[in-house]
Amino acid sequence: MNSLLVIAGGFRMNMKMLGTSAWFLLMAVIQPIIFATIAYYMFRSGGRSGTLLYASLGAGMMGVWSSTLFGSGGMIQWQRWQGTLELGAAAPPSMGLVYLPFSLANSFTGMYALAATLVWGRLLFGVPLHFAHPWLFLLSLPATVAALGLMGLVLASTFILYRHANALSNLLEYPVWIASGLIFSTSLLPGWTRPISWILPPYWGVLAIRHAALGGDVRGPLAMVTLLGLACLVIGFAMFRVFEHFARARATLSLT
């Protein structure tokens, strides 16, 4: 019960903080719209107008990942700058539990991205919003976003020891877009990248969402994204425990 209170309180708090950030507005709404527009024009000029919903969903998911990545990457760093990281580490709940709701809030803020690209596509490009399996779409979306949040938790844990988390965040945006096939098929990538795609929750998440919208098997990818999300939860908590121990033992939590 206490854990649920920590999660609910942290989630609400971080959603409020993110809601006041112009930078997050850029990440979660404006950037995905710009990328969606680029994708629409590219698909149109390639004569693939029928795939505009595909582009909308992909660009929206790119926004979810960007919000998760920069939110989770920045989470530890911002707390460090604000001097609140030590308080989080010293709080009675485990550090993983303290930062779990923050990470989830980051990815759920990214849902604005999907909403923005779908509305933008509908209004400006006439993208048809007919979903093949609307109920499964409504199930796939939160499952995927939650899995991304849990993946963000794993990332955040590694940033406890890493002084330059923001730089790593800058690097990881495009590779996950590419390897997850968020907006183009991973079949265009070399074969050796396939296992990387398989272990990424967004790969299965976007498949579930895309199949729910355009038709295809939803349950398989949905099961995979849920499974990988749970794996991230376990790994994230374990890594938080290990890295927190290292940071305490070496007295490097603040890294200043």
Place this chain on the structure above:
Amino acid sequence: MRRWLSVFLVGGNLAYRGLFNWIHPAIYIPTMLGAPLFQLIFFTKLGQFAHAENRDFYIVGNSIQACAMSSVYGMTMAVANERWFGTLGPLLASPASRSAVFLGRGLPVLANGIFVSTFTFVIGVVLLGFRPGLHSVPSLALIVLVTVVSCTAFGMLLGSIGLRAKDFFFAANLAYFLMLLFCGVNIPLGTLPGWMSAIGRCLPLTHGITAAREVAAGAPLGHVGGLVGTELGIAAAYALAGLVLFRVLERESRRSAVLDAY
């Protein structure tokens, strides 16, 4: 003149080293080299998937656009970070020529932009099979230089706004992403609506990228002289606008005592 040059060259170099003292390989490599590398792969593959343009279209567009990360963010930070570090007051209290102070900051940013663009082109050659032909390399190099100058000048204008604006990173980020959309980096200008391509033609990058694509396809430099000249004209216009804005905002900040205020 000697003093002007000294402030321009030595001052610009010292300011860059001071303001960007936090940059070292652990930050520089992922941000300035890693991100453009993956951006190049992303858009090339997206273009392939969309059956839009040929591979070289994306390689040239993104390799040149990669300099914007250095130019736009670098110049914004080169001015706005003075306020962040609390050194803006002493800087503006000095009798140094504002044009030397301002333009000198652009020189290291310019060098960095050229390096990042060149690196991205090399990645295009090594990983994606870009083969522009040896005879077009000098022309491409000149176009890259002009385009990076133009982007740096645009960054100067944005940096000047950072003298007063609270959330200057928002403006820099927004400008960076909009350039991806408006400047024909990944979409031919002819595909964009008229008003978008008109805006694109007033921005840096657009003419440089068009010229570079023609040169990479085998056109001689003389054939794209007009485009290169226009890009240079845009560079001069933005540099002048940035300098004027810098002076105006400096005066206004002094008058209303908000130089270091957030």
